[in-house]
Amino acid sequence: MNADVGFWILQSLNALQLSMLLFLLSIGLTVIFGLMHFVNLAHGSLYAVGAYVAAAIATGWGYWAGFFLAPVAVAATGIVLYLGLIRKMRRSGPMAQVLVTFGLIFVLLDLTRILWGDLPLAIETPALLQGRINILGIDYPAYRLFVIVLGLAIFAALAFILGRTQVGAMIRAGVDNDAMAACLGINVERLFFTVFCIGCALAGLAGAVAAPLLSVAPDMGLQILIPTLIVIVIGGLGSLKGAIAGSLIYGIVQTFGAVIAPQMASVLIYALLAAVLVIRPMGLFPTKG
């Protein structure tokens, strides 16, 4: 019954759209982990904060103000967390880090509830991106295309910075062996801090991008956390290639799973996760070192 080509193109675009949203979230988390060996479970909450800030700004100054300011605000939140908590937790081992950042999830969740209430908020799609665009013979919502393009653009920019610039070389050196990088005169601490801020800003951007698609609710950060963790575990912790591959795999499995085997939709991705952990415990594209 679903034989026509348009249907599958539509579903492929859906898969791509979901992948790009997850990519924006997982890239920040995975690079922070790769560089700092720090498990920041509160990353999803930063995404929720981004969505709330975007929604709050959008009601006053329009969508685009929220789009550009939400990452800044979330990066600022990240800086506060870094200086207040995370820097102290750097050397205290993964279990303590997981516990502290897991606690942070609930602190941030309740903070958003206190500030913005329990009722879900929503923001309108910006006027520029309302309506649908005809692409490959099907009508597809312009905003979803925007999410796809934005995700690809960010991927290209990060691939360029990490692969072709001096800063990128320093970051890669830091991921591979931070002690050696420090010996070679790289200010690893400052590098960590910068990467952490950018990772947080990307989480905020993801929140702002997701807000018109979804509803902005206090528990949205908790809901997105598991998919994000699955993405980076499948892709391999710490690598850009892993983040994009993991996101695409997640988006495709989730979307086509829902189409082809809807009863299995929620199980498929976990089955894949288990398979990856058994066959390649370090993920598909692990960082060296």
Add this chain to the structure above:
Amino acid sequence: MNRFALAAVGLATTFAQPVSADDVKVGLLLPFSGVYASLGNDIEAGFRLGLEEFGADSGATFEVISEDTEVKPPVALAKAKKLILQDQVDVMAGIVSSGVLGALRDVVHAAEVPLIVANAGNDDATGKACSPWITRLSFSNQQVNRPMGSWLHEQGVQKVFTLAPDYAAGHQMIDGFVQGFTDAGGEIVGQEYTPFRKTQDFGPYLAKAKASGADAVYVFYAGGEAISFVKQYDSFGLKADLPLYGAGFLTSPLYVNAEGPAAVGIVAALHYVPTIDSDVNRAFVSAFEEKTGRIPSEYAVHGYDTARAVAEAVKAGAMDRASLGNALRQVSFEGPRGQLSIDPATNNLIQPIYVYETVAADDGLTQKVLAQLPASADPANGCMLSAVVN
């Protein structure tokens, strides 16, 4: 006798406070934190308003003890035991989540304390798991949807695709609709259940609905999922060719403004909307607005009618747990929703269902009532209650 039984298992303090004869203690079990906090607040506001309006008339004074269930069954269970054993309440009311209701059912039943359900819609609570001590004044999942099935077929819709989250309420809502729709001669051309609270993107399902050849789509979504769903449905431009119908929680007045223009034109069925054209409802809406500054939702009405039912039972002479439990099964009055009564076979409320369309007005979105569908009792479904004692 009840108290002796409890003391015997060492759960109760034996120092029960003597209460004055005309004092009725009501324990409210509602979520004031967690995802359903906004529902809990609305129900409590409605309850307090109802008690103010009808309490004095009943000749008794009321003491209300509110407890936060946090939408967690174990927490709710502990709070219910506290209300029953320590506070010695005469009647309990509330319960937003069906999961919480399921956890409390046996405790309430065994302790023989009347419980008025003011939201949770699980069919089984007034079906195979019914109890003479549990009376429902909100709705049952199938009740809201069943009449909508036959109404939709009368409108000329022949083929429908259904969507709902994959959990008990999602299945019961859709099953209720499907039963009404197919009994009337309609055809279901496809059904999907989306992972509950795990679905960010409804795109894949929407494309399937579009490809199914249906005349219309019927869904149940609530809260944050409803907002995401309605917006995504609109963004794909499906509304024009494939009209969207649903259980009225989809465009509940509580959050319809977050859905914005995407919600305009959606036709849904619910047991209450604030625009019902009756004097009782108009009075309720203005009183609620004056007190809280917002339009009452269906949840506020549950609370309001629950308080009214308690007051009516007391007015009929009931004072303690046993007589209140019995009297609550016989309450009948005209509330904002219309004429209400309790079905003696299941203890579920019998009420009319309203079909409404979300329309744009000068100050946001409002609900235009298209039809009032007659009240009907749910099938007893294995529930065997003893007859009401007069």
